Amino acid sequence: MFAYYLHLALRSLRGNPVLTSLMVGAIGLGIGASMTMITVLHVMTADPLPGRSAQLYRPHLDPTPLDYKQHEGSPDPSDNFTWPDAMALLDAHKATRQAAMAGGSLLVRPARAGMQPFDATGRYATAEVFGLFGVPFTYGQGWSDAQDKTRARVVVLSDGLNRQLFGGQDSLGQTVRLENTDFRVVGVTARWKPDPLFYADTSTRQYADTDEFFLPLATAVDLELGVNGNFSGWGKDRAEDRMHSPTTSWLQFWVQLDSPAQVAAYRQFLVDYSAEQKSLGRFQKPATHAALYGLMAWLAHQNLVPDDVRLQLWLALGFLLVCMTNIVALLLAKFLRRSGEISVRRAMGARRRDIFLQLGIEAAVIGVAGGVFGLAIAQLGLWSVRQRPDDYARLAQMDVPMLLGTVALAIVASVLAGLLPAWRACRLPPGFQLKTL
Template sequence: MLSYYFDLAIRSIKRTPFISALMIAALAAGVGMTVTMLSVYMQLSHDPAQSLSKQPYALQLQSHPASQGGSYGGAMRQLTYMDANAIQRQRNDGATVVMFKSSFAAISPNTEIDPQFVEGRVTTRDFFELFEPEFISGNVWSEQVDLEADFVAVITESLARSLYPGQEAVGQSITLNISEYRVIGVIKDFAPQPKYYDLNNSAFDNGESVFVPFSLTPIAEISNSGNTNGWRAEVINSYEDFINSEYHWIQVWKAFDSPSQRESFDRWMRGYIDEQREAGRFPNPDASYFLRTSEEWLEINGVVVDESRILVMISALFLVVCIINTIGLLLGKFLKSAPAIGTRRALGASQWQIFLQHIVEVSIIGFAGGLAGLVMASLVLSGLDRILSSGMGVSHLMLTQLHWSMWLWAPAIAIVSSVAAGLLPAWRICRMPPSLYLKIQ
């Protein structure tokens, strides 16, 4: 019977192509707007760390005066070099990732290849254990390198192809700025979106291309290309002054293998805070620290802002307006076919059969509107990515990429919307007495 209703629905749509096209366009506009906002919201609220084998925690240290405030959950989101280095050297309690972003001029040993300006990450070896970038060849540096610096580097697959075309990158030399490094590992391009492990410049910033040991920081005097924050004025005349200052520019993440490790780290941190307070470094009498899950970290840093939720609500209201317009169009369309419906009723068709026939028709219109809405959403997001890329110089492809679930949600939303719009018109047409239709005939 459904195949018969489907055939009737297709014939009905063909008889009124203009009105049918208007309804499909109205639903496509509403669904397209809703799907666009939903997709952006879902990309913003996505937590890539959920797939990791260990739960990462962002570490915050509340050490500055309370009067200076702290816009990230009551504390600055980064640490000083002195504090980060002390935490990194206390390595007995789980994984410790200490890092910052830097920029390098990457120079291949092949003089025919032009130097490249790349983003890099100065970090500890636990970065690779905790955040799990995939190695293609080679490996990360040893634990000893985190204590005694060595000029080694891990690079991405894209950079390896660019600097060493057709060659194995591991074992090659690479010059970063003025220092020569030895490539010991190659990973697949790594850019989780949002880039939860470093939200300083942008939650949807491009990933880094080269990774070098944090222990090289004071030796190579590696500059920071991320954010640097401070709560007091300090005179900085040298790199040594900078790393010994109270400027906050280092990100620290922790992970634990057991509750006992976390308890041990908690004891150490409390002892360290008391020690620094007594030494006069921490002027806040209530100095403390926080461990934030990746989900909490995204929320504290405002990756999912209230405005994005409001936009989703506005798009839903726009969809409601489109549904109301579709109701009017359906009423006109169904009433126009009243004589044919009267004949079918007179020949024995029940109210339910007439009602179901029209619901099948609006479902087909809804499905077509959903597909058109998907195309519209894809075009809008593609245009948005081009605008953001040209305006900021950064690709926001993940943010402006249609979320995979929308390919399921869009037709579902469209069909539900069209059925909701068609309930009243279908009910009206199936409730009218057959005698009235026959008189019209």
């Protein structure tokens, strides 16, 4: 029976190609515009570390004074950690793994003849960062806690930087000169690119390229290497002391917690730590300002999706609604014009639900054709998004779930649009229409 109804639908649509093209075009434009923005929102809110994100948490302390006034549009200084607070949480060892970190940009001076120096961005971090984030290695491994403490001159290269400097070969033990210091290579990571860079400073481009190197945090501080990100100070410390200052925040801090009980205990630890610092006169705000964010909750807290993207999504969905309204009108006109055919079928024994099913399948066929057209429109829309200068623009790629979702949305939209016209057509009194034939 389905094949028969499909045959009737195709014959009906071929019988009026202009009206069919209008309906397919309308649903395709609406679906294409909507799926363009839905895809952008999908990639911007995707889990950057599937399978691991549920155990990753971002502690939050607020050491700023009560009278601190944040300038409009400037980063919240409490989103980062001061050096004393980060070191205190590290020394407490209350989590399965923990790491303090900051971003940096250094001049790479290649030893290979003919290669010019170039800038590379990377991460200064404590030793557990690799196990914490599950960073895969092609060669070697990260450095040890002991090397952290001794401020060892060691470096872990990304797969891309290793190819650039050593042609992708095993570079363990080789020397890389960053700025004016030689570092020994102890590891090379495999391709690893979480989107967004959830662990980066909130003032940096979090949809930028991956880190090209990792250095021990204490080594970077000891060498006074440049830091990317936001230094927020609220005290009167000398500029040269700001890295170690208790009134300057610049570090990011992440922990791994494996159970709800561990999460609850760590949250209480943060409250207790804040209360202790308040009693010592360092913190002024209530201890309840301490918080613990899961990875996805932290991304939501940072509001990484720009307001213009959300606005464009609502506009696209509004356009889809307008297109569906037009489809309802076109299908109603089309189905009512076939009242004579419908009446003959009813007179020959077809039930109302048979007519309703037949017309519903016709609407679904329009949806399939509109979905295919919508895919082309969506791909064009995503291409235009990728031409924008925004750092998230390169992510505007449609994956398999979005491809299937485009066609599914088109079918659902067309079937919903066809419900009223189909119901209205199958309710026509067949006797009256037969008299006019």
